[in-house]
Amino acid sequence: MLYSLTLFAYLSSFLLILLHFFHNSRKLYIFSQISMFISVMLNFLTIILRWVSLKQFPASTLFDILSMTMFFLGTGYVILFVKYKRPFLSLLILPFIIAAGVGGFLSENIVYKKQHLSTFWIYIHLPLTIGGTAFFLISALCGILYFMQERQLKNKNFGLIFKNFPPLETINNLNNFSIFTGFVLFSGGIISGIIWGLIEWNGTLILSSKLIFSFITWIIFFIIIIIKKIRGLTPKQAASLSIIGIILILLTYHGVANFLLR
Amino acid sequence: MQLAVVGLNHNTASVDLRECLAVPQEKLEQIYTNILANERIYEALILSTCNRVEYYLVTDDFLCNIESVLKIVAEESNIEIGELKNHTYTYCGKDAIKHLFKVACGLDSLVLGEPQIFGQVKDAFNFAKIYGKVDRFLKKLEESTIKIAKKVRTETGIAENPVSVSYAAVELAKKIFGSLKNKSALIIGAGEMCELAAKHLSSTDINSIVITNRTFEKAENLAREVSGIAKPFENLKEYLMDADIVISSTGAPNFIVSYEDVKSIMIKRKYSPMFFIDIAVPRDIDPKINEIENTYVYDIDDLKSVVEANKKAREKEAVKALQMVDAAVEDFLYWIKSLKIVPAIKGLRSYFEQIRETEIKRLMEKYKGSIDEQLLNYALTSYLNKALHTPLTNLKNLGVSGDKYTLAEAVEILFNLKGE
Numbered sequence: 001m002l003y004s005l006t007l008f009a010y011l012s013s014f015l016l017i018l019l020h021f022f023h024n025s026r027k028l029y030i031f032s033q034i035s036m037f038i039s040v041m042l043n044f045l046t047i048i049l050r051w052v053s054l055k056q057f058p059a060s061t062l063f064d065i066l067s068m069t070m071f072f073l074g075t076g077y078v079i080l081f082v083k084y085k086r087p088f089l090s091l092l093i094l095p096f097i098i099a100a101g102v103g104g105f106l107s108e109n110i111v112y113k114k115q116h117l118s119t120f121w122i123y124i125h126l127p128l129t130i131g132g133t134a135f136f137l138i139s140a141l142c143g144i145l146y147f148m149q150e151r152q153l154k155n156k157n158f159g160l161i162f163k164n165f166p167p168l169e170t171i172n173n174l175n176n177f178s179i180f181t182g183f184v185l186f187s188g189g190i191i192s193g194i195i196w197g198l199i200e201w202n203g204t205l206i207l208s209s210k211l212i213f214s215f216i217t218w219i220i221f222f223i224i225i226i227i228k229k230i231r232g233l234t235p236k237q238a239a240s241l242s243i244i245g246i247i248l249i250l251l252t253y254h255g256v257a258n259f260l261l262r
Numbered sequence: 263m264q265l266a267v268v269g270l271n272h273n274t275a276s277v278d279l280r281e282c283l284a285v286p287q288e289k290l291e292q293i294y295t296n297i298l299a300n301e302r303i304y305e306a307l308i309l310s311t312c313n314r315v316e317y318y319l320v321t322d323d324f325l326c327n328i329e330s331v332l333k334i335v336a337e338e339s340n341i342e343i344g345e346l347k348n349h350t351y352t353y354c355g356k357d358a359i360k361h362l363f364k365v366a367c368g369l370d371s372l373v374l375g376e377p378q379i380f381g382q383v384k385d386a387f388n389f390a391k392i393y394g395k396v397d398r399f400l401k402k403l404e405e406s407t408i409k410i411a412k413k414v415r416t417e418t419g420i421a422e423n424p425v426s427v428s429y430a431a432v433e434l435a436k437k438i439f440g441s442l443k444n445k446s447a448l449i450i451g452a453g454e455m456c457e458l459a460a461k462h463l464s465s466t467d468i469n470s471i472v473i474t475n476r477t478f479e480k481a482e483n484l485a486r487e488v489s490g491i492a493k494p495f496e497n498l499k500e501y502l503m504d505a506d507i508v509i510s511s512t513g514a515p516n517f518i519v520s521y522e523d524v525k526s527i528m529i530k531r532k533y534s535p536m537f538f539i540d541i542a543v544p545r546d547i548d549p550k551i552n553e554i555e556n557t558y559v560y561d562i563d564d565l566k567s568v569v570e571a572n573k574k575a576r577e578k579e580a581v582k583a584l585q586m587v588d589a590a591v592e593d594f595l596y597w598i599k600s601l602k603i604v605p606a607i608k609g610l611r612s613y614f615e616q617i618r619e620t621e622i623k624r625l626m627e628k629y630k631g632s633i634d635e636q637l638l639n640y641a642l643t644s645y646l647n648k649a650l651h652t653p654l655t656n657l658k659n660l661g662v663s664g665d666k667y668t669l670a671e672a673v674e675i676l677f678n679l680k681g682e
Contacts, residue, residue: 024419027417149437153437153558154552154558156564156567158568158571162437163423163575166440167436167437167438167440168438168439168440168535169438169441169535170440173440232532234533234555234556235535235556236533236556
């Protein structure tokens with residue numbers, strides 16, 4: 001029930017921001033943001049209540065993973081909104097949140113991990129990895145936003161996208177912030193995963209395909225950040241790399257889940 | 263009492279006539295005194311800007327009193343009253359209130375949605391308080407005018423999009439760079455268009471403005487005006503390297519900024535974005551530069567299309583604003599109607615209060631010493647308040663509707679006798 005309510009609140013926020021995009025109404029803007037904040041709170045409450053009812057960290061079903069993904073995407077947006085006040089970013093993030101929410105509905109009973117996840121590290125590793133990935137996804141969405149706005153400026157289209165979407169430099173800043181935050185969280189996820197593997201799995205996890213692929217993903221973003229710092233990337237290159245980065249992450253996850261872990 | 267307005271604006275009178283009729287601050291006291299000498303004009307407000315001169319009057323006979331104001335204006339400006347009438351408009355009651363609201367919101371301005379008029383309307387009210395007469399009607403009108411003007415500005419996009427070429431150029435730069443805080447601008451030329459753009463830029467938080475011109479003195483003059491730096495024209499390519507925004511408007515017959523120049527500069531700049539605004543005809547900046555990564559070139563036609571798009575956007579927002587103005591006018595009319603009810607409410611209350619006092623006096627004399635006066639007073643006051651609560655509330659709520667009832671119907675409604 002609470003999960004349905006959360007999904008409904010996210011959906012309402014999306015519809016309101018979509019209407020605001022076309023009608024430019026301050027009331028719609030305010031209500032969409034209130035709805036977004038409420039959604040994130042409800043999402044958090046859903047996870048906590050499920051934790052209480054399961055008496056273990058909710059991470060053993062696909063439903064739980066997707067619920068957590070929704071939460072981190074929502075939280076990521078709220079952080080960026082507080083920092084940059086750019087509401088139309090939610091227009092790109094919310095479809096992913098809603099898709100994850102619908103996916104959660106459809107996969108409520110799919111269990112992907114039968115063993116009891118009681119270790120301390122799962123409380124750190126999983127949220128950090130999902131949080132990092134959520135921020136990488138947001139940075140890729142900022143990349144898409146950059147290309148959309150850049151196209152408007154190059155082609156001199158002064159329509160709704162030009163008017164409503166942020167300036168190019170602001171999008172670049174949003175991208176930088178998301179990529180750095182994602183990298184820090186993801187690094188924490190990788191490190192805690194390694195420690196978890198060493199303690200729980202007697203070191204055998206170190207050579208597991210899952211960890212190797214996660215490490216490859218980490219390396220990709222590490223290289224992006226290093227190039228950015230040392231050589232300097234143009235905003236366009238940064239946008240392209242963050243899109244390529246998230247595609248590689250998704251391919252890695254897909255590959256690990258469907259082929260290597262079978 | 264009603265509001266009436268007589269005035270002229272950019273649509274009805276030429277700038278010469280508007281100049282003639284404008285009321286400078288030093289003449290306000292005298293004009294207000296002359297207008298308010300008419301006993302049937304209770305309150306007055308003069309709004310005088312470069313685009314309009316309007317006299318708002320609170321009066322009970324608007325036709326006669328507007329005539330008297332026109333005579334004063336004609337005498338003051340030495341213009342024939344007949345000639346004056348050809349250029350003026352008059353509104354009364356609801357239309358006058360709506361007109362003022364529209365003026366304050368910038369809906370009647372030459373540039374739709376321009377923000378300066380709101381400040382001018384506020385100043386006019388302040389001057390009216392000092393030199394003229396502002397009573398209950400104009401006080402409420404001022405409050406409502408400020409409220410609707412603020413509402414229109416915050417809830418519609420009427421003032422959001424720039425409608426002048428130079429302002430649009432600066433706003434476009436903000437669409438690329440966001441804040442101009444750490445950015446540098448290079449202005450090539452020192453003509454009128456460059457001057458306007460430079461002034462708009464200097465009003466932002468831009469880091470530096472470099473001005474270069476074939477005639478160095480002109481560059482120096484403009485640099486002084488906008489707190490910029492003047493540099494000789496010969497080293498133009500050097501300045502391009504450090505500029506994020508380039509605005510050019512010279513009389514050169516060929517391109518002065520070429521594709522090859524910018525291509526090599528962009529490599530050195532590591533493709534850090536550059537925004538070129540070419541306001542010159544023939545053009546100064548090679549349009550092919552727009553093909554280079556992270557460079558954006560806009561010419562005068564592009565800027566004009568931005569301005570046209572913005573004008574259309576403002577017109578669209580004006581429809582929303584007008585709806586808000588209509589609602590505000592209705593609210594104000596409701597307040598005016600409620601004014602008529604106030605004496606009736608006061609009269610009714612004092613009639614019953616008088617009866618209460620007489621009764622207390624009579625009973626105290628009749629039952630001297632055996633009745634507690636305080637208790638009696640308390641009981642009768644409490645009874646009075648309860649008995650009058652329903653009719654007074656109904657009178658306040660329904661009395662402004664203007665509907666006509668028979669006496670019997672009115673009693674039924676006032677005392678809620680049908681129990682609805």
